[in-house]
Amino acid sequence: MANQQRNLAPESIFKRFWTSAIAFLNQLREKETWQTVWHWGLWRTIPKRRRILKRIQELQPLHANAPPEMRALRDEVFSKSCLELKRPEQEQILLDTLTHVHQPLGFEQIFFAAIYPVLLKRDMVVIPMTTETPHRLDVEIGYLGHNEDYFFWVLEIDSTKRLTLNTPLNPRIEARDDKRYTIYSLGSSGLVDTDFAEYAEQWLLDSPRLTIALPLLAAAYADQWILNARLYLAHILTDLKKRNYKVTAMVIPDFERERLSLLRRLSLDRLRKRQLLSERRNR
Structure with missing residues:
Protein backbone atom coordinates (compact mmCIF):
# COMPACT_ATOMS: atom_id res chain seq x y z
CA MET A 1 0.00 0.00 0.00
CA ILE A 46 7.02 54.96 -18.94
CA PRO A 47 8.03 58.33 -17.43
CA LYS A 48 4.44 59.17 -16.40
CA ARG A 49 4.33 56.17 -14.08
CA ARG A 50 5.61 57.96 -10.98
CA ARG A 51 3.06 60.77 -11.29
CA ILE A 52 0.18 58.36 -11.87
CA LEU A 53 1.25 56.18 -8.94
CA LYS A 54 1.20 59.26 -6.74
CA ARG A 55 -2.37 60.00 -7.81
CA ILE A 56 -3.39 56.38 -7.20
CA GLN A 57 -2.20 56.72 -3.61
CA GLU A 58 -4.53 59.71 -3.22
CA LEU A 59 -7.60 57.64 -4.11
CA GLN A 60 -9.76 57.00 -1.08
CA PRO A 61 -9.88 53.52 0.49
CA LEU A 62 -12.75 51.30 -0.58
CA HIS A 63 -15.58 50.32 1.72
CA ALA A 64 -15.08 47.24 3.88
CA ASN A 65 -17.76 45.37 1.91
CA ALA A 66 -15.90 45.82 -1.38
CA PRO A 67 -14.44 42.63 -2.92
CA PRO A 68 -10.78 42.18 -1.92
CA GLU A 69 -9.50 42.35 -5.51
CA MET A 70 -11.47 45.51 -6.34
CA ARG A 71 -8.73 47.91 -5.26
CA ALA A 72 -6.18 46.40 -7.65
CA LEU A 73 -8.74 46.52 -10.45
CA ARG A 74 -9.74 50.12 -9.73
CA ASP A 75 -6.13 51.24 -9.62
CA GLU A 76 -5.43 49.47 -12.91
CA VAL A 77 -8.37 51.07 -14.71
CA PHE A 78 -7.45 54.46 -13.27
CA SER A 79 -3.85 54.14 -14.45
CA LYS A 80 -4.89 53.02 -17.94
CA SER A 81 -7.24 55.99 -18.26
CA CYS A 82 -4.55 58.39 -17.04
CA LEU A 83 -2.22 57.07 -19.73
CA GLU A 84 -4.75 58.24 -22.34
CA LEU A 85 -4.91 61.75 -20.91
CA LYS A 86 -2.67 64.41 -22.41
CA ARG A 87 -2.33 66.87 -19.53
CA PRO A 88 -1.69 66.45 -15.79
CA GLU A 89 -4.65 68.68 -14.93
CA GLN A 90 -6.96 66.19 -16.64
CA GLU A 91 -5.62 63.47 -14.37
CA GLN A 92 -6.28 65.71 -11.37
CA ILE A 93 -9.87 66.36 -12.47
CA LEU A 94 -10.45 62.62 -12.76
CA LEU A 95 -8.97 62.07 -9.31
CA ASP A 96 -11.09 64.85 -7.77
CA THR A 97 -14.21 63.43 -9.38
CA LEU A 98 -13.63 59.91 -8.10
CA THR A 99 -13.03 61.12 -4.55
CA HIS A 100 -16.57 62.55 -4.41
CA VAL A 101 -17.96 59.07 -3.76
CA HIS A 102 -19.12 58.41 -0.21
CA GLN A 103 -18.01 54.93 0.92
CA PRO A 104 -17.00 53.69 -2.55
CA LEU A 105 -17.26 50.03 -3.47
CA GLY A 106 -15.06 50.50 -6.51
CA PHE A 107 -17.49 49.68 -9.31
CA GLU A 108 -18.73 53.26 -9.65
CA GLN A 109 -15.18 54.62 -9.78
CA ILE A 110 -14.11 52.00 -12.33
CA PHE A 111 -17.03 52.80 -14.63
CA PHE A 112 -16.40 56.53 -14.65
CA ALA A 113 -12.62 56.24 -14.88
CA ALA A 114 -13.09 54.02 -17.93
CA ILE A 115 -15.31 56.48 -19.82
CA TYR A 116 -13.58 59.72 -18.79
CA PRO A 117 -11.06 59.84 -21.69
CA VAL A 118 -13.90 59.32 -24.17
CA LEU A 119 -15.83 62.26 -22.73
CA LEU A 120 -12.78 64.51 -23.08
CA LYS A 121 -12.30 63.48 -26.70
CA ARG A 122 -15.87 64.59 -27.33
CA ASP A 123 -15.10 68.04 -25.84
CA MET A 124 -17.25 67.47 -22.77
CA VAL A 125 -16.48 68.85 -19.33
CA VAL A 126 -16.97 66.97 -16.07
CA ILE A 127 -18.30 68.48 -12.84
CA PRO A 128 -18.68 66.17 -9.80
CA MET A 129 -21.87 66.57 -7.79
CA THR A 130 -22.02 66.12 -4.04
CA THR A 131 -24.34 63.38 -2.79
CA GLU A 132 -24.82 61.80 0.62
CA THR A 133 -25.96 58.51 -0.90
CA PRO A 134 -23.23 55.93 -0.23
CA HIS A 135 -21.60 53.95 -3.04
CA ARG A 136 -22.84 56.41 -5.69
CA LEU A 137 -21.06 58.85 -7.98
CA ASP A 138 -23.06 61.74 -9.46
CA VAL A 139 -21.44 63.67 -12.29
CA GLU A 140 -22.62 66.56 -14.43
CA ILE A 141 -21.30 66.34 -17.99
CA GLY A 142 -21.51 69.56 -19.98
CA TYR A 143 -21.08 70.50 -23.61
CA LEU A 144 -21.57 73.49 -25.89
CA GLY A 145 -24.76 73.24 -27.88
CA HIS A 146 -26.62 75.68 -30.11
CA ASN A 147 -25.02 79.09 -30.47
CA GLU A 148 -22.18 78.15 -28.08
CA ASP A 149 -24.71 77.78 -25.26
CA TYR A 150 -23.94 75.43 -22.36
CA PHE A 151 -26.02 72.28 -21.97
CA PHE A 152 -25.46 69.29 -19.74
CA TRP A 153 -26.61 65.84 -18.70
CA VAL A 154 -26.09 63.88 -15.48
CA LEU A 155 -24.80 60.40 -14.66
CA GLU A 156 -25.82 58.71 -11.40
CA ILE A 157 -23.56 55.64 -11.06
CA ASP A 158 -24.60 53.30 -8.25
CA SER A 159 -22.37 50.41 -7.15
CA THR A 160 -25.21 48.58 -5.41
CA LYS A 161 -27.13 48.07 -8.68
CA ARG A 162 -26.26 45.68 -11.47
CA LEU A 163 -25.52 46.77 -15.01
CA THR A 164 -25.07 44.73 -18.17
CA LEU A 165 -24.65 45.71 -21.79
CA ASN A 166 -28.30 44.74 -22.31
CA THR A 167 -29.65 46.86 -19.45
CA PRO A 168 -32.18 49.29 -20.97
CA LEU A 169 -31.78 52.99 -20.41
CA ASN A 170 -34.39 54.66 -18.24
CA PRO A 171 -33.54 58.38 -18.32
CA ARG A 172 -35.59 61.11 -16.75
CA ILE A 173 -35.86 64.79 -17.64
CA GLU A 174 -35.50 67.52 -15.03
CA ALA A 175 -35.11 71.30 -15.16
CA ARG A 176 -32.62 73.69 -13.61
CA ASP A 177 -33.33 77.38 -14.12
CA ASP A 178 -33.92 77.75 -17.88
CA LYS A 179 -32.26 74.45 -18.80
CA ARG A 180 -33.80 71.03 -19.21
CA TYR A 181 -31.39 68.13 -18.81
CA THR A 182 -31.35 64.33 -18.91
CA ILE A 183 -30.40 62.15 -15.95
CA TYR A 184 -29.14 58.61 -16.53
CA SER A 185 -29.32 56.50 -13.37
CA LEU A 186 -27.10 53.43 -13.79
CA GLY A 187 -25.78 50.47 -11.89
CA SER A 188 -22.15 49.49 -12.27
CA SER A 189 -21.57 46.03 -10.83
CA GLY A 190 -21.83 43.06 -13.15
CA LEU A 191 -20.75 44.90 -16.28
CA VAL A 192 -18.17 42.15 -16.82
CA ASP A 193 -19.63 38.68 -16.29
CA THR A 194 -16.34 36.88 -15.73
CA ASP A 195 -15.11 37.29 -12.17
CA PHE A 196 -11.63 37.05 -10.73
CA ALA A 197 -12.10 33.41 -9.75
CA GLU A 198 -12.73 32.41 -13.36
CA TYR A 199 -9.72 34.41 -14.48
CA ALA A 200 -7.66 32.61 -11.84
CA GLU A 201 -8.83 29.26 -13.20
CA GLN A 202 -7.76 30.26 -16.70
CA TRP A 203 -4.31 31.10 -15.39
CA LEU A 204 -4.26 28.03 -13.09
CA LEU A 205 -3.72 30.17 -10.01
CA ASP A 206 -4.59 29.02 -6.52
CA SER A 207 -5.11 31.46 -3.64
CA PRO A 208 -1.44 31.96 -2.64
CA ARG A 209 -0.25 32.46 -6.20
CA LEU A 210 -3.25 34.70 -7.00
CA THR A 211 -1.92 37.33 -4.60
CA ILE A 212 1.45 37.33 -6.35
CA ALA A 213 -0.06 37.49 -9.84
CA LEU A 214 -2.75 40.04 -8.94
CA PRO A 215 -1.20 43.02 -10.82
CA LEU A 216 -0.89 41.08 -14.07
CA LEU A 217 -4.33 39.55 -13.63
CA ALA A 218 -5.88 42.96 -12.93
CA ALA A 219 -4.32 44.32 -16.13
CA ALA A 220 -6.12 41.70 -18.21
CA TYR A 221 -9.38 42.10 -16.31
CA ALA A 222 -9.29 45.91 -16.53
CA ASP A 223 -9.27 45.89 -20.33
CA GLN A 224 -12.61 44.09 -20.39
CA TRP A 225 -14.11 46.56 -17.92
CA ILE A 226 -12.93 49.53 -19.96
CA LEU A 227 -14.29 48.05 -23.17
CA ASN A 228 -17.73 47.27 -21.73
CA ALA A 229 -18.03 50.62 -19.95
CA ARG A 230 -17.31 52.47 -23.19
CA LEU A 231 -19.75 50.30 -25.11
CA TYR A 232 -22.48 51.24 -22.65
CA LEU A 233 -21.46 54.89 -22.87
CA ALA A 234 -22.02 54.65 -26.63
CA HIS A 235 -25.62 53.59 -25.91
CA ILE A 236 -26.05 56.63 -23.67
CA LEU A 237 -24.59 59.04 -26.23
CA THR A 238 -26.81 57.60 -28.95
CA ASP A 239 -29.87 58.09 -26.76
CA LEU A 240 -28.72 61.58 -25.82
CA LYS A 241 -28.30 62.50 -29.48
CA LYS A 242 -31.84 61.34 -30.25
CA ARG A 243 -33.40 63.42 -27.51
CA ASN A 244 -30.92 66.30 -27.74
CA TYR A 245 -33.09 68.64 -29.82
CA LYS A 246 -36.15 67.92 -27.71
CA VAL A 247 -34.22 68.71 -24.54
CA THR A 248 -32.31 71.77 -25.67
CA ALA A 249 -34.65 73.40 -28.16
CA MET A 250 -37.28 74.06 -25.50
CA VAL A 251 -35.13 76.78 -23.98
CA ILE A 252 -34.06 78.43 -27.25
CA PRO A 253 -35.93 81.68 -27.99
CA ASP A 254 -38.06 81.82 -31.12
CA PHE A 255 -35.76 84.28 -32.91
CA GLU A 256 -32.76 82.03 -32.25
CA ARG A 257 -34.62 79.00 -33.58
CA GLU A 258 -35.48 80.95 -36.75
CA ARG A 259 -31.86 82.05 -37.14
CA LEU A 260 -30.63 78.46 -36.89
CA SER A 261 -33.25 77.36 -39.40
CA LEU A 262 -32.10 80.06 -41.83
CA LEU A 263 -28.47 78.99 -41.47
CA ARG A 264 -29.40 75.41 -42.23
CA ARG A 265 -31.28 76.46 -45.37
CA LEU A 266 -28.33 78.56 -46.56
CA SER A 267 -25.99 75.63 -45.99
CA LEU A 268 -28.26 73.36 -48.01
CA ASP A 269 -28.40 75.92 -50.84
CA ARG A 270 -24.60 76.11 -50.97
CA LEU A 271 -24.39 72.33 -51.01
CA ARG A 272 -26.86 72.10 -53.91
CA LYS A 273 -24.90 74.71 -55.92
CA ARG A 274 -21.67 72.78 -55.41
CA GLN A 275 -23.34 69.59 -56.57
CA LEU A 276 -24.67 71.33 -59.72
CA LEU A 277 -21.24 72.75 -60.54
CA SER A 278 -19.67 69.35 -60.04
CA GLU A 279 -22.21 67.71 -62.35
CA ARG A 280 -21.58 70.31 -65.09
CA ARG A 281 -17.83 69.77 -64.91
CA ASN A 282 -18.26 66.03 -65.24
CA ARG A 283 -20.38 66.31 -68.40
Missing part, protein backbone atom coordinates in the same frame (compact mmCIF):
# COMPACT_ATOMS: atom_id res chain seq x y z
CA ALA A 2 2.81 2.36 0.90
CA ASN A 3 4.58 1.57 -2.36
CA GLN A 4 1.42 2.36 -4.32
CA GLN A 5 1.12 5.74 -2.58
CA ARG A 6 4.77 6.50 -3.37
CA ASN A 7 4.15 5.68 -7.03
CA LEU A 8 0.96 7.74 -7.18
CA ALA A 9 2.57 10.83 -5.66
CA PRO A 10 5.16 11.34 -8.44
CA GLU A 11 2.51 10.58 -11.06
CA SER A 12 0.16 13.15 -9.54
CA ILE A 13 2.89 15.79 -9.39
CA PHE A 14 3.95 15.05 -12.96
CA LYS A 15 0.34 15.19 -14.16
CA ARG A 16 -0.24 18.56 -12.50
CA PHE A 17 3.00 19.89 -13.93
CA TRP A 18 2.13 18.65 -17.41
CA THR A 19 -1.37 20.15 -17.23
CA SER A 20 0.03 23.48 -16.06
CA ALA A 21 2.65 23.50 -18.81
CA ILE A 22 0.08 22.77 -21.53
CA ALA A 23 -2.25 25.47 -20.20
CA PHE A 24 0.62 27.96 -20.03
CA LEU A 25 1.61 27.23 -23.64
CA ASN A 26 -2.00 27.63 -24.72
CA GLN A 27 -2.13 31.01 -22.99
CA LEU A 28 1.04 32.09 -24.79
CA ARG A 29 -0.67 31.38 -28.10
CA GLU A 30 -3.39 33.89 -27.29
CA LYS A 31 -2.94 37.42 -28.61
CA GLU A 32 -4.54 38.89 -25.48
CA THR A 33 -1.86 37.32 -23.28
CA TRP A 34 0.95 39.05 -25.14
CA GLN A 35 -0.97 42.33 -25.12
CA THR A 36 -1.40 42.07 -21.36
CA VAL A 37 2.28 41.33 -20.80
CA TRP A 38 3.25 44.18 -23.15
CA HIS A 39 1.04 46.72 -21.38
CA TRP A 40 2.19 45.48 -17.99
CA GLY A 41 5.84 45.91 -18.96
CA LEU A 42 5.21 49.25 -20.66
CA TRP A 43 3.46 50.58 -17.57
CA ARG A 44 6.59 49.94 -15.52
CA THR A 45 8.91 51.83 -17.87
Whole structure:
Protein backbone atom coordinates (compact mmCIF):
# COMPACT_ATOMS: atom_id res chain seq x y z
CA MET A 1 0.00 0.00 0.00
CA ALA A 2 2.81 2.36 0.90
CA ASN A 3 4.58 1.57 -2.36
CA GLN A 4 1.42 2.36 -4.32
CA GLN A 5 1.12 5.74 -2.58
CA ARG A 6 4.77 6.50 -3.37
CA ASN A 7 4.15 5.68 -7.03
CA LEU A 8 0.96 7.74 -7.18
CA ALA A 9 2.57 10.83 -5.66
CA PRO A 10 5.16 11.34 -8.44
CA GLU A 11 2.51 10.58 -11.06
CA SER A 12 0.16 13.15 -9.54
CA ILE A 13 2.89 15.79 -9.39
CA PHE A 14 3.95 15.05 -12.96
CA LYS A 15 0.34 15.19 -14.16
CA ARG A 16 -0.24 18.56 -12.50
CA PHE A 17 3.00 19.89 -13.93
CA TRP A 18 2.13 18.65 -17.41
CA THR A 19 -1.37 20.15 -17.23
CA SER A 20 0.03 23.48 -16.06
CA ALA A 21 2.65 23.50 -18.81
CA ILE A 22 0.08 22.77 -21.53
CA ALA A 23 -2.25 25.47 -20.20
CA PHE A 24 0.62 27.96 -20.03
CA LEU A 25 1.61 27.23 -23.64
CA ASN A 26 -2.00 27.63 -24.72
CA GLN A 27 -2.13 31.01 -22.99
CA LEU A 28 1.04 32.09 -24.79
CA ARG A 29 -0.67 31.38 -28.10
CA GLU A 30 -3.39 33.89 -27.29
CA LYS A 31 -2.94 37.42 -28.61
CA GLU A 32 -4.54 38.89 -25.48
CA THR A 33 -1.86 37.32 -23.28
CA TRP A 34 0.95 39.05 -25.14
CA GLN A 35 -0.97 42.33 -25.12
CA THR A 36 -1.40 42.07 -21.36
CA VAL A 37 2.28 41.33 -20.80
CA TRP A 38 3.25 44.18 -23.15
CA HIS A 39 1.04 46.72 -21.38
CA TRP A 40 2.19 45.48 -17.99
CA GLY A 41 5.84 45.91 -18.96
CA LEU A 42 5.21 49.25 -20.66
CA TRP A 43 3.46 50.58 -17.57
CA ARG A 44 6.59 49.94 -15.52
CA THR A 45 8.91 51.83 -17.87
CA ILE A 46 7.02 54.96 -18.94
CA PRO A 47 8.03 58.33 -17.43
CA LYS A 48 4.44 59.17 -16.40
CA ARG A 49 4.33 56.17 -14.08
CA ARG A 50 5.61 57.96 -10.98
CA ARG A 51 3.06 60.77 -11.29
CA ILE A 52 0.18 58.36 -11.87
CA LEU A 53 1.25 56.18 -8.94
CA LYS A 54 1.20 59.26 -6.74
CA ARG A 55 -2.37 60.00 -7.81
CA ILE A 56 -3.39 56.38 -7.20
CA GLN A 57 -2.20 56.72 -3.61
CA GLU A 58 -4.53 59.71 -3.22
CA LEU A 59 -7.60 57.64 -4.11
CA GLN A 60 -9.76 57.00 -1.08
CA PRO A 61 -9.88 53.52 0.49
CA LEU A 62 -12.75 51.30 -0.58
CA HIS A 63 -15.58 50.32 1.72
CA ALA A 64 -15.08 47.24 3.88
CA ASN A 65 -17.76 45.37 1.91
CA ALA A 66 -15.90 45.82 -1.38
CA PRO A 67 -14.44 42.63 -2.92
CA PRO A 68 -10.78 42.18 -1.92
CA GLU A 69 -9.50 42.35 -5.51
CA MET A 70 -11.47 45.51 -6.34
CA ARG A 71 -8.73 47.91 -5.26
CA ALA A 72 -6.18 46.40 -7.65
CA LEU A 73 -8.74 46.52 -10.45
CA ARG A 74 -9.74 50.12 -9.73
CA ASP A 75 -6.13 51.24 -9.62
CA GLU A 76 -5.43 49.47 -12.91
CA VAL A 77 -8.37 51.07 -14.71
CA PHE A 78 -7.45 54.46 -13.27
CA SER A 79 -3.85 54.14 -14.45
CA LYS A 80 -4.89 53.02 -17.94
CA SER A 81 -7.24 55.99 -18.26
CA CYS A 82 -4.55 58.39 -17.04
CA LEU A 83 -2.22 57.07 -19.73
CA GLU A 84 -4.75 58.24 -22.34
CA LEU A 85 -4.91 61.75 -20.91
CA LYS A 86 -2.67 64.41 -22.41
CA ARG A 87 -2.33 66.87 -19.53
CA PRO A 88 -1.69 66.45 -15.79
CA GLU A 89 -4.65 68.68 -14.93
CA GLN A 90 -6.96 66.19 -16.64
CA GLU A 91 -5.62 63.47 -14.37
CA GLN A 92 -6.28 65.71 -11.37
CA ILE A 93 -9.87 66.36 -12.47
CA LEU A 94 -10.45 62.62 -12.76
CA LEU A 95 -8.97 62.07 -9.31
CA ASP A 96 -11.09 64.85 -7.77
CA THR A 97 -14.21 63.43 -9.38
CA LEU A 98 -13.63 59.91 -8.10
CA THR A 99 -13.03 61.12 -4.55
CA HIS A 100 -16.57 62.55 -4.41
CA VAL A 101 -17.96 59.07 -3.76
CA HIS A 102 -19.12 58.41 -0.21
CA GLN A 103 -18.01 54.93 0.92
CA PRO A 104 -17.00 53.69 -2.55
CA LEU A 105 -17.26 50.03 -3.47
CA GLY A 106 -15.06 50.50 -6.51
CA PHE A 107 -17.49 49.68 -9.31
CA GLU A 108 -18.73 53.26 -9.65
CA GLN A 109 -15.18 54.62 -9.78
CA ILE A 110 -14.11 52.00 -12.33
CA PHE A 111 -17.03 52.80 -14.63
CA PHE A 112 -16.40 56.53 -14.65
CA ALA A 113 -12.62 56.24 -14.88
CA ALA A 114 -13.09 54.02 -17.93
CA ILE A 115 -15.31 56.48 -19.82
CA TYR A 116 -13.58 59.72 -18.79
CA PRO A 117 -11.06 59.84 -21.69
CA VAL A 118 -13.90 59.32 -24.17
CA LEU A 119 -15.83 62.26 -22.73
CA LEU A 120 -12.78 64.51 -23.08
CA LYS A 121 -12.30 63.48 -26.70
CA ARG A 122 -15.87 64.59 -27.33
CA ASP A 123 -15.10 68.04 -25.84
CA MET A 124 -17.25 67.47 -22.77
CA VAL A 125 -16.48 68.85 -19.33
CA VAL A 126 -16.97 66.97 -16.07
CA ILE A 127 -18.30 68.48 -12.84
CA PRO A 128 -18.68 66.17 -9.80
CA MET A 129 -21.87 66.57 -7.79
CA THR A 130 -22.02 66.12 -4.04
CA THR A 131 -24.34 63.38 -2.79
CA GLU A 132 -24.82 61.80 0.62
CA THR A 133 -25.96 58.51 -0.90
CA PRO A 134 -23.23 55.93 -0.23
CA HIS A 135 -21.60 53.95 -3.04
CA ARG A 136 -22.84 56.41 -5.69
CA LEU A 137 -21.06 58.85 -7.98
CA ASP A 138 -23.06 61.74 -9.46
CA VAL A 139 -21.44 63.67 -12.29
CA GLU A 140 -22.62 66.56 -14.43
CA ILE A 141 -21.30 66.34 -17.99
CA GLY A 142 -21.51 69.56 -19.98
CA TYR A 143 -21.08 70.50 -23.61
CA LEU A 144 -21.57 73.49 -25.89
CA GLY A 145 -24.76 73.24 -27.88
CA HIS A 146 -26.62 75.68 -30.11
CA ASN A 147 -25.02 79.09 -30.47
CA GLU A 148 -22.18 78.15 -28.08
CA ASP A 149 -24.71 77.78 -25.26
CA TYR A 150 -23.94 75.43 -22.36
CA PHE A 151 -26.02 72.28 -21.97
CA PHE A 152 -25.46 69.29 -19.74
CA TRP A 153 -26.61 65.84 -18.70
CA VAL A 154 -26.09 63.88 -15.48
CA LEU A 155 -24.80 60.40 -14.66
CA GLU A 156 -25.82 58.71 -11.40
CA ILE A 157 -23.56 55.64 -11.06
CA ASP A 158 -24.60 53.30 -8.25
CA SER A 159 -22.37 50.41 -7.15
CA THR A 160 -25.21 48.58 -5.41
CA LYS A 161 -27.13 48.07 -8.68
CA ARG A 162 -26.26 45.68 -11.47
CA LEU A 163 -25.52 46.77 -15.01
CA THR A 164 -25.07 44.73 -18.17
CA LEU A 165 -24.65 45.71 -21.79
CA ASN A 166 -28.30 44.74 -22.31
CA THR A 167 -29.65 46.86 -19.45
CA PRO A 168 -32.18 49.29 -20.97
CA LEU A 169 -31.78 52.99 -20.41
CA ASN A 170 -34.39 54.66 -18.24
CA PRO A 171 -33.54 58.38 -18.32
CA ARG A 172 -35.59 61.11 -16.75
CA ILE A 173 -35.86 64.79 -17.64
CA GLU A 174 -35.50 67.52 -15.03
CA ALA A 175 -35.11 71.30 -15.16
CA ARG A 176 -32.62 73.69 -13.61
CA ASP A 177 -33.33 77.38 -14.12
CA ASP A 178 -33.92 77.75 -17.88
CA LYS A 179 -32.26 74.45 -18.80
CA ARG A 180 -33.80 71.03 -19.21
CA TYR A 181 -31.39 68.13 -18.81
CA THR A 182 -31.35 64.33 -18.91
CA ILE A 183 -30.40 62.15 -15.95
CA TYR A 184 -29.14 58.61 -16.53
CA SER A 185 -29.32 56.50 -13.37
CA LEU A 186 -27.10 53.43 -13.79
CA GLY A 187 -25.78 50.47 -11.89
CA SER A 188 -22.15 49.49 -12.27
CA SER A 189 -21.57 46.03 -10.83
CA GLY A 190 -21.83 43.06 -13.15
CA LEU A 191 -20.75 44.90 -16.28
CA VAL A 192 -18.17 42.15 -16.82
CA ASP A 193 -19.63 38.68 -16.29
CA THR A 194 -16.34 36.88 -15.73
CA ASP A 195 -15.11 37.29 -12.17
CA PHE A 196 -11.63 37.05 -10.73
CA ALA A 197 -12.10 33.41 -9.75
CA GLU A 198 -12.73 32.41 -13.36
CA TYR A 199 -9.72 34.41 -14.48
CA ALA A 200 -7.66 32.61 -11.84
CA GLU A 201 -8.83 29.26 -13.20
CA GLN A 202 -7.76 30.26 -16.70
CA TRP A 203 -4.31 31.10 -15.39
CA LEU A 204 -4.26 28.03 -13.09
CA LEU A 205 -3.72 30.17 -10.01
CA ASP A 206 -4.59 29.02 -6.52
CA SER A 207 -5.11 31.46 -3.64
CA PRO A 208 -1.44 31.96 -2.64
CA ARG A 209 -0.25 32.46 -6.20
CA LEU A 210 -3.25 34.70 -7.00
CA THR A 211 -1.92 37.33 -4.60
CA ILE A 212 1.45 37.33 -6.35
CA ALA A 213 -0.06 37.49 -9.84
CA LEU A 214 -2.75 40.04 -8.94
CA PRO A 215 -1.20 43.02 -10.82
CA LEU A 216 -0.89 41.08 -14.07
CA LEU A 217 -4.33 39.55 -13.63
CA ALA A 218 -5.88 42.96 -12.93
CA ALA A 219 -4.32 44.32 -16.13
CA ALA A 220 -6.12 41.70 -18.21
CA TYR A 221 -9.38 42.10 -16.31
CA ALA A 222 -9.29 45.91 -16.53
CA ASP A 223 -9.27 45.89 -20.33
CA GLN A 224 -12.61 44.09 -20.39
CA TRP A 225 -14.11 46.56 -17.92
CA ILE A 226 -12.93 49.53 -19.96
CA LEU A 227 -14.29 48.05 -23.17
CA ASN A 228 -17.73 47.27 -21.73
CA ALA A 229 -18.03 50.62 -19.95
CA ARG A 230 -17.31 52.47 -23.19
CA LEU A 231 -19.75 50.30 -25.11
CA TYR A 232 -22.48 51.24 -22.65
CA LEU A 233 -21.46 54.89 -22.87
CA ALA A 234 -22.02 54.65 -26.63
CA HIS A 235 -25.62 53.59 -25.91
CA ILE A 236 -26.05 56.63 -23.67
CA LEU A 237 -24.59 59.04 -26.23
CA THR A 238 -26.81 57.60 -28.95
CA ASP A 239 -29.87 58.09 -26.76
CA LEU A 240 -28.72 61.58 -25.82
CA LYS A 241 -28.30 62.50 -29.48
CA LYS A 242 -31.84 61.34 -30.25
CA ARG A 243 -33.40 63.42 -27.51
CA ASN A 244 -30.92 66.30 -27.74
CA TYR A 245 -33.09 68.64 -29.82
CA LYS A 246 -36.15 67.92 -27.71
CA VAL A 247 -34.22 68.71 -24.54
CA THR A 248 -32.31 71.77 -25.67
CA ALA A 249 -34.65 73.40 -28.16
CA MET A 250 -37.28 74.06 -25.50
CA VAL A 251 -35.13 76.78 -23.98
CA ILE A 252 -34.06 78.43 -27.25
CA PRO A 253 -35.93 81.68 -27.99
CA ASP A 254 -38.06 81.82 -31.12
CA PHE A 255 -35.76 84.28 -32.91
CA GLU A 256 -32.76 82.03 -32.25
CA ARG A 257 -34.62 79.00 -33.58
CA GLU A 258 -35.48 80.95 -36.75
CA ARG A 259 -31.86 82.05 -37.14
CA LEU A 260 -30.63 78.46 -36.89
CA SER A 261 -33.25 77.36 -39.40
CA LEU A 262 -32.10 80.06 -41.83
CA LEU A 263 -28.47 78.99 -41.47
CA ARG A 264 -29.40 75.41 -42.23
CA ARG A 265 -31.28 76.46 -45.37
CA LEU A 266 -28.33 78.56 -46.56
CA SER A 267 -25.99 75.63 -45.99
CA LEU A 268 -28.26 73.36 -48.01
CA ASP A 269 -28.40 75.92 -50.84
CA ARG A 270 -24.60 76.11 -50.97
CA LEU A 271 -24.39 72.33 -51.01
CA ARG A 272 -26.86 72.10 -53.91
CA LYS A 273 -24.90 74.71 -55.92
CA ARG A 274 -21.67 72.78 -55.41
CA GLN A 275 -23.34 69.59 -56.57
CA LEU A 276 -24.67 71.33 -59.72
CA LEU A 277 -21.24 72.75 -60.54
CA SER A 278 -19.67 69.35 -60.04
CA GLU A 279 -22.21 67.71 -62.35
CA ARG A 280 -21.58 70.31 -65.09
CA ARG A 281 -17.83 69.77 -64.91
CA ASN A 282 -18.26 66.03 -65.24
CA ARG A 283 -20.38 66.31 -68.40
